[in-house]
Amino acid sequence: QKEVEQDPGPLSVPEGAIVSLNCTYSNSAFQYFMWYRQYSRKGPELLMYTYSSGNKEDGRFTAQVDKSSKYISLFIRDSQPSDSATYLCAILDNYGQNFVFGPGTRLSVLP
């Protein structure tokens, strides 16, 4: 079993839709949870991070963590064509040295 698994995608939605991106992880010692966005031919950029179960909101983005189920989600409201990118979940191990990334979900928001 991989440490971090992510919905395979690709995912295509119409502009304005609500998008749900999901990851599961296997190691309960993981403490910090991040979402990165990566545009084509660019490095990943940090969108949000959280370290507790529950929801964290930032503008149109909401990160949700359920540690009991080892499940994290990113919701994007009112999706825009500029949101078209690959979304990577990343989980930081408890030693603070190693980010474990999911394989990414490619999202296309169609105008």
Added chain:
Amino acid sequence: ETGVTQSPTHLIKTRGQQVTLRCSSQSGHNTVSWYQQALGQGPQFIFQYYREEENGRGNFPPRFSGLQFPNYSSELNVNALELDDSALYLCASSLAGIEPDTQYFGPGTRLTVL
């Protein structure tokens, strides 16, 4: 823009050659991590350097090595290149001691091994 820069942008090498990739960290950051990202995959952790010492390593062979300099810039060296080494190589800088260890990525170096 994160302030993390990498050079070169693209590189083509042949099997068996050696390559050096460079990274300049974001101002004030003292930790650098290197990742390999194959096409269609998430980044895979290679190693991390903190204050010029290796501070953790992923599942990569010893022919992947690195350096961090006093100004916190960094190099990734790969010897005896193999075809499977073709990938995007990303460096990420962060400031140790700040929780979480939020990493800021550079644009990457795309390495092609023929």
